[in-house]
Amino acid sequence: MAIGSILKSKFFKYSGIYALFVVLWAIPALAFSQGKAGSTDGKPYDPKEAIFEHIGDSHSWHTFGKSAVPLPVILYTDKGVEIFMSDKLHEGEVYQGKNYNYILEKDKVKIAGSSGKIDTAKKVWDFSITRNVASMWMGMILLLVIFISVSSSYKKRNGKAPRGLQSFLEPVILFVRDDVAIPNIGVKHHKFMSLLLTLFFFILINNLLGLVPFFPGSYNLTGNIAVTLSLSAIVLVVINFSGNKYYWKHIFMPEIPLWLYIIMVPVELIGVISKPFALMIRLFANITAGHIIVLSLISLIFIFKSLAVSPASVVFVVFMDTIELLVAFLQAYIFTMLSAMFIGIAVQEHHHE
Amino acid sequence: MELVTPEIGLVFWTTISFLILLGLLRWFAWKPILAAVSERENSIEKALSQADAAKEEMARLTGENEALLKQARAERDAILSDATKVKNQIIGEAKTAAQKEGSRQIELARVEINSQKAIAMADVKNQVATLSLDIAEKILRKQFEDQQKQDELVKELLREVKLN
Numbered sequence: 263m264a265i266g267s268i269l270k271s272k273f274f275k276y277s278g279i280y281a282l283f284v285v286l287w288a289i290p291a292l293a294f295s296q297g298k299a300g301s302t303d304g305k306p307y308d309p310k311e312a313i314f315e316h317i318g319d320s321h322s323w324h325t326f327g328k329s330a331v332p333l334p335v336i337l338y339t340d341k342g343v344e345i346f347m348s349d350k351l352h353e354g355e356v357y358q359g360k361n362y363n364y365i366l367e368k369d370k371v372k373i374a375g376s377s378g379k380i381d382t383a384k385k386v387w388d389f390s391i392t393r394n395v396a397s398m399w400m401g402m403i404l405l406l407v408i409f410i411s412v413s414s415s416y417k418k419r420n421g422k423a424p425r426g427l428q429s430f431l432e433p434v435i436l437f438v439r440d441d442v443a444i445p446n447i448g449v450k451h452h453k454f455m456s457l458l459l460t461l462f463f464f465i466l467i468n469n470l471l472g473l474v475p476f477f478p479g480s481y482n483l484t485g486n487i488a489v490t491l492s493l494s495a496i497v498l499v500v501i502n503f504s505g506n507k508y509y510w511k512h513i514f515m516p517e518i519p520l521w522l523y524i525i526m527v528p529v530e531l532i533g534v535i536s537k538p539f540a541l542m543i544r545l546f547a548n549i550t551a552g553h554i555i556v557l558s559l560i561s562l563i564f565i566f567k568s569l570a571v572s573p574a575s576v577v578f579v580v581f582m583d584t585i586e587l588l589v590a591f592l593q594a595y596i597f598t599m600l601s602a603m604f605i606g607i608a609v610q611e612h613h614h615e
Numbered sequence: 616m617e618l619v620t621p622e623i624g625l626v627f628w629t630t631i632s633f634l635i636l637l638g639l640l641r642w643f644a645w646k647p648i649l650a651a652v653s654e655r656e657n658s659i660e661k662a663l664s665q666a667d668a669a670k671e672e673m674a675r676l677t678g679e680n681e682a683l684l685k686q687a688r689a690e691r692d693a694i695l696s697d698a699t700k701v702k703n704q705i706i707g708e709a710k711t712a713a714q715k716e717g718s719r720q721i722e723l724a725r726v727e728i729n730s731q732k733a734i735a736m737a738d739v740k741n742q743v744a745t746l747s748l749d750i751a752e753k754i755l756r757k758q759f760e761d762q763q764k765q766d767e768l769v770k771e772l773l774r775e776v777k778l779n
Binding site: 390416 | 625632634637647654655658
């Protein structure tokens with residue numbers, strides 16, 4: 263496997279470590295150029311706009327300077343599905359589609375009426391391949407390449423000590439198994455290992471790629487509420503579908519006086535939702551907050567309109583990025599850990615009241 | 616507010632993509648990796664327990680060998696001491712037998728010597744008696760060849776008798 267051999271080569275290992283440091287140090291410089299692109303002529307620099315543009319989603323994938331990769335826009339309206347590329351859409355301009363005329367307002371596709379104004383009566387379902395979707399797929403492909411190559415090296419070096427990328431990732435996989443799954447779920451952990459490992463590495467790789475300050479990184483996927491919602495919804499489904507009779511008994515027939523049922527059953531039902539809800543909010547808030555802080559520090563340079571501020575900004579941004587690197591691992595761990603804990607509670611055999 | 620409003624498109628794509636990723640990784644990565652890891656862990660554990668068993672077996676064998684050695688040594692010592700005892704006994708017996716035989720022989724020799732001596736003495740006595748008689752006869756014959764001497768002797772003898 264050619265990819266596998268590249269990933270396992272010494273050159274890749276060292277260049278990867280080197281690249282990580284280059285990336286960390288290059289963040290301010292590249293964000294500098296991005297910030298410039300965000301400010302339009304004449305208008306004063308608005309850090310809020312620049313920051314929200316970054317942490318939000320977009321129909322185009324910004325690369326360098328003013329160039330961007332166009333992405334497919336998939337719209338579903340009452341007249342059916344419509345697909346076109348995003349480079350046809352521009353902020354504030356009307357695009358004549360097959361079914362409707364569309365207008366882009368704050369990176370959201372809206373249906374334009376005959377007068378060129380937004381027609382709020384018509385609903386449009388946007389299933390576009392946005393920047394976040396595209397970068398998520400990139401991350402997924404990366405995960406697949408890495409882990410299929412690792413898996414193949416297990417086949418090749420059956421029963422031998424791990425090597426290269428395999429030896430780098432094996433402790434992480436074993437950590438998820440021995441320190442996350444087994445202590446929380448116990449003997450039934452085998453069924454949930456795939457979910458927990460996928461959750462962990464999916465969140466981790468997107469956290470890390472989100473820290474890379476230039477194309478194709480620097481997206482805010484795990485800090486997007488839609489993504490964390492989807493992940494925690496999957497966890498919610500898994501928890502409740504694997505819940506045994508003790509779990510349901512605890513919710514609907516707790517061993518308490520009957521009159522307390524009026525309070526306890528709704529509370530327990532809220533608990534069913536609130537557990538994954540907490541997962542969703544925690545990941546979203548942590549990652550988004552990190553991105554906002556880094557971008558705010560960069561924005562200081564533009565707010566003060568002075569290059570003299572940049573040393574301070576750089577120092578703080580490097581500091582923040584180091585913390586964000588920790589947070590990237592920490593949040594992946596916490597999400598997986600809490601998922602495992604909730605699953606563990608649901609599949610627990612003996613219930614201690 | 617926009618920040619916390621999930622977009623349906625992203626929810627849709629994330630859910631589908633994540634489930635596909637889960638399936639692919641489960642099939643191509645997690646299952647083989649976890650199987651290989653647990654297999655390796657099992658083999659390591661087995662090897663360790665085998666090594667332990669081998670060590671135990673080794674200790675047992677060594678103990679057994681030592682016991683055998685000790686036993687053999689004890690047996691050897693017993694055999695040696697028995698042999699010494701037997702040797703001493705044989706030597707002692709031989710000694711007493713030899714002594715007894717020697718003294719018997721000596722006794723026999725003494726008896727023989729004594730009897731031979733007696734015979735010899737008797738013979739010598741006879742010889743001496745014959746010789747003395749012969750000598751006495753010859754002397755007497757010589758002395759009493761002439762008559763005068765005979766008379767003289769008779770006279771002497773008679774005188775002695777008178778004196779008595």
